[in-house]
Amino acid sequence: MLRVCGRVSRGAIPLRGSRIQCLSTSSVLFATKIPVQKQGKTRSSFSPTKQQTKVKKGGMTHLTFKDAVTEMGFEKLAGELTVEALSASNVSNLGSSVVKYSPESLSKLNMLKAFKPYQHHELFQSPITLVSQNTTKLYNDFIQNLNEKSSGQNRWCLTGEKGSGKSTLLSQSIALASSKYDDLIVLHLDRPENIVNGTSDYIFNQKLNKYQQPMFTKRWIWKLKNANEAIFKKLKLSKDIQFQTKRVDHSLKKGENTVYDLLQMNHDFGKFAPTTAFQFLVEELVHHSATVPVLVSLDNVNGIINTPITKYKTPEFEPIHVSDFEMGDFFLKLASGELSFAKGGVLMSDTSDFAKHSKTLAVALGTEQYDPYSKKEFFDLGIANRLLSNGGITRFAVENLSKEESTSLLKFYKDNEILQVRQYPTKETLKEGNPQTKDDFDAEAQFEKLVNNHFTVSAGNPGYLLKTAVLNY
Numbered sequence: 469m470l471r472v473c474g475r476v477s478r479g480a481i482p483l484r485g486s487r488i489q490c491l492s493t494s495s496v497l498f499a500t501k502i503p504v505q506k507q508g509k510t511r512s513s514f515s516p517t518k519q520q521t522k523v524k525k526g527g528m529t530h531l532t533f534k535d536a537v538t539e540m541g542f543e544k545l546a547g548e549l550t551v552e553a554l555s556a557s558n559v560s561n562l563g564s565s566v567v568k569y570s571p572e573s574l575s576k577l578n579m580l581k582a583f584k585p586y587q588h589h590e591l592f593q594s595p596i597t598l599v600s601q602n603t604t605k606l607y608n609d610f611i612q613n614l615n616e617k618s619s620g621q622n623r624w625c626l627t628g629e630k631g632s633g634k635s636t637l638l639s640q641s642i643a644l645a646s647s648k649y650d651d652l653i654v655l656h657l658d659r660p661e662n663i664v665n666g667t668s669d670y671i672f673n674q675k676l677n678k679y680q681q682p683m684f685t686k687r688w689i690w691k692l693k694n695a696n697e698a699i700f701k702k703l704k705l706s707k708d709i710q711f712q713t714k715r716v717d718h719s720l721k722k723g724e725n726t727v728y729d730l731l732q733m734n735h736d737f738g739k740f741a742p743t744t745a746f747q748f749l750v751e752e753l754v755h756h757s758a759t760v761p762v763l764v765s766l767d768n769v770n771g772i773i774n775t776p777i778t779k780y781k782t783p784e785f786e787p788i789h790v791s792d793f794e795m796g797d798f799f800l801k802l803a804s805g806e807l808s809f810a811k812g813g814v815l816m817s818d819t820s821d822f823a824k825h826s827k828t829l830a831v832a833l834g835t836e837q838y839d840p841y842s843k844k845e846f847f848d849l850g851i852a853n854r855l856l857s858n859g860g861i862t863r864f865a866v867e868n869l870s871k872e873e874s875t876s877l878l879k880f881y882k883d884n885e886i887l888q889v890r891q892y893p894t895k896e897t898l899k900e901g902n903p904q905t906k907d908d909f910d911a912e913a914q915f916e917k918l919v920n921n922h923f924t925v926s927a928g929n930p931g932y933l934l935k936t937a938v939l940n941y
Contacts, residue, residue: 538585546593547884554597554640556648559607562599564873566880569595573643579695580656582639582767588934591886595639598877598930602633602866603640610813610864611645614652614761620808620858625769625833626817628866631931634817637866638765641815645763651699653753653762653812655692661771661822663796666779670793673742678794679780685746685795686738693731699760700728706755709748711736727752746794750807757809764802764809769816772796773803773855774826776848791851800851805858816861828852833863868928875919877930878937882915887937889915 529536552558553570569577574594577583589595606624613622626634638656645652662668668684693700703726710719713735720729730752736745753762772790780788790796801807802814818829828848830836832855839847855861869877881887891909918937926932 534586537588537590542590543593546591549593549596549884551596551880554599554643554647556607556611556644559599559604559644563601563604564870564876565599566596566877567599569597569639569643570647573646576646576654576695577639577642580642580654580691581658582635582642582656582765584635584658584767587636588939591938592884596880597636597640598869598873599640600633600869600873602637602864603644606637606641606864607644610815611641611648614645614763614813615649615811617813618808618810619757619762619764619802619812619814620805622813623803623805623859623861624813624815624864625829625861626815626864626866627833627835629868629929630820631929632866632868633930634819634866635767636930638767638815638817642763642765645761649761651702651760653696653699653756653760654765655753655762656695656765656767657688657799658767659771660766660768660799661775663772663793663799664775664778664780664790669740670780671740671742673794675742675744676747676794678797679788679792680742680746680794682738682740688795689731689737689746689749693728697728700731701726703727703752703756703760705730706752707748709734711745727756746798750798754807754809757811760811762809762812764812764814766799766803766814766816768819768822769803770818770826770829771822772799773829773832773848773851774822776828776851777845800854803861804854806854808858829855832856833861835863869930869933870928871923874923874926874928874933877933878915878919878922881937887918889918 529540531539549568552562552565552567554562554567554573555570568574577595583589583595587595610622610624626637628634642654642656646654662684663681668681670679670681672678673680704723705720705725705727706722708720708722709730710717711734712718713733718733720733727749730749734745736743739745776790777787778790778793778796780793782788791800798807803816826846827836827839827842828851831838831847832852838852878887882889889911891914922933922937925936
């Protein structure tokens with residue numbers, strides 16, 4: 469009789485004459501498993517040491533066509549441009565001419581994000597622009613007064629239909645002002661709607677009684693520091709300031725350190741805590757504006773004027789007004805002249821992308837009459853009165869291109885092989901025995917016909933002219 473040796477219960481008595489043999493199972497339980505060779509394909513295990521790469525099919529992108537042409541760097545494949553650079557010295561002699569930006573101006577505009585994503589600058593190696601009657605008028609009436617008037621007395625707003633070139637005029641003004649004045653501070657804000665659309669963090673500063681947006685402020689200050697590096701390194705601080713960065717105490721001295729040192733070393737602009745760093749910077753800019761002109765440019769300004777009720781909420785879940793934000797109140801003060809630089813100007817432009825039914829900016833510019841029965845979501849009486857104060861804002865109506873300017877622009881497209889002038893076959897030319905050949909094609913007459921057609925369709929609007937002549941050709 470065999471019996472497995474294991475735990476025996478208390479009181480168990482083995483039978484007389486039986487044989488007990490112990491069997492151990494440890495050799496079976498702890499035996500090494502021998503891999504079984506399987507037929508066919510085997511699956512390899514994941515190895516973190518091996519680089520896991522995903523093969524991407526050529527010619528594929530997750531972007532849509534409109535975004536792909538602006539993000540994939542097609543301008544690197546374009547040919548060289550042989551045109552003059554835009555500057556204050558030759559702007560008077562460049563009427564109806566296509567020009568490019570100088571390397572210095574182009575670098576500054578890129579740092580400030582002054583170019584909109586869908587202006588189709590990828591057609592050429594570097595952005596081009598047309599010097600129109602709007603350019604010369606804005607240069608004579610606004611830019612030349614930057615060193616003569618205060619920013620509160622030199623406030624302009626560009627208005628016009630979609631595609632008329634308002635953002636392009638802002639870029640031209642920055643380039644012309646930078647070439648005219650050796651020392652110039654440029655404060656450009658490309659998307660003011662980011663102040664009110666709820667895309668940034670915010671914190672309440674009890675000392676200022678304003679909400680601060682550290683992320684938005686930090687990113688804007690970074691652009692200003694890079695674009696104005698040369699002039700900021702010349703401006704000495706007018707007051708001492710002490711702050712702490714990464715647990716290290718810093719003390720900047722009056723007359724020794726510069727504004728650039730302040731922006732480079734002070735990280736309080738992006739600190740999620742109540743600070744006064746931005747207020748100190750504004751005081752320094754106001755102080756130095758007595759000798760250095762300050763150009764403030766705001767694109768899509770109606771993004772904050774016509775939508776004053778922001779997407780942010782108070783702890784009681786009540787909506788916050790744009791004037792309750794530090795950055796929103798700062799730009800409203802500049803637009804209304806409450807905050808003025810001794811030398812400089814404020815150049816704004818509206819857009820048709822935001823709040824088409826709001827009338828706040830239109831009433832302030834005098835293009836709409838005040839309606840006392842307007843709803844609060846469509847008209848803000850407080851902002852309108854602020855903009856009308858201190859002499860009001862000068863409205864600059866951007867005009868469409870003339871026939872001569874449109875012809876000059878289309879000729880530039882043709883010379884750079886963007887616009888192809890070719891013969892269109894008709895039923896008459898396809899008939900057998902027709903004596904008309906390619907030698908009978910008149911390229912000049914065909915180009916003149918294209919100019920007339922495109923100008924008639926677009927009415928001289930630069931945006932529509934580009935679409936009809938190039939994008940939909």
